[in-house]
Amino acid sequence: MTKKTLQTTLIHSDYVAPEGFAAFPSAIHHASTVLFKDVASMRSGDWKNKNAYTYGLHGTPTTFTLEARLAEIEGGKHCLLAPSGLAAISMVDLALLKSGDDVLLPDNVYNPNRELGRWLSADFGITARYYDPLIGAGIAELIQPNTKLIWTEAPGSVSMEVPDLRAICAAAKERGVLVALDNTWSAGLALRAFDLGVDIVMQALTKYQSGGSDVLMGAVITRDEALIERIALAHMRLGMGVSADDAYLVMRGLPTMKLRFEAHDAAARKVAAWLKQRPEITKVLHPAFEDCPGHEFFKRDFSGAGGLFSVLFDPRYTEAQTDRFVDALKLFGIGYSWGGANSLVMPYRIQAMRRNWPDAGILVRFNIGLEDTDDLIADLAQAFAKL
């Protein structure tokens, strides 16, 4: 190296760290610019090639590692990261739908996905239609020649119906329609979606993968290479990138995810069973409970449940009363999302959200965190007393 001024030395250092460092955590690679060895490798660089690097937005060892690990967990082959679960959903729609196409969404779909459907219908010449989440094989009657995509959610994340995914996938396959599953509830641990015939799995990594209530991220996973190539094009064109630090935080949650998920599951079943015998509650909408529509598909297809479920209050209680119950809870934060250590609660005006919702009464959703269940139950009991 020729002699450098101090200014240049601030930028170009001669130090190279010794090789051979090994540790369990993956390294965090920050980069916008990715350096090429020479002009020839720059010219032959292809952003689609995951064995090489072209630009920070197109992938670093950090994001490629997280993608590969998520694909493994889900039983898929290919994965793309997005800056939120919702961004992952919209990336799938923009990749696979064009003007003139039709998309089917369950009536209990994650509400921002419904909002996306409204936007596609209003401004993009795509029709978004809604089906009864318990439609099963009846979905065949809704499939039109221009239907390209069916979204599913197992279960719906507020009303908790468990769909017959096998029947929906079989009907879709027969007509050459793709099925995408929002598999966030089971974290990719308790439902082997690809084995049931699902083509595209979406995960909100914001939930159990992170586990810390501190990261927003999403993933799209497939087994099919041609399919991920179509989605990768949208990923590139939309500039979907995630921060290296956030990718690291999600990766840090993975080794403990199954243990956390199982702890949430056991605690949620215990709290739900306690709620079930309360006179104020008419139904416990937890897929492992018989009250829950689609319970038989839960038993058939799932190996676990996680921490999220809902209850219906007896219609004799007004919204003002159930709001008082929610406000009285001390260990449950009032907030959206789930998958972190803290228990959460959220009341919903479910009758206004759904067509043909059969029940009266206020719906309240719980995310059971990792607190001691005896303390959670004591907290619920004192809040019931304030109804």
Ligand SMILES: *Cc1c(COP(=O)(O)O)cnc(C)c1O
């Ligand atoms: C949270 C969630 C999403 C969206 O994830 P974000 O990272 O918050 O955008 C999508 N679907 C379901 C079922 C979710 O619970």
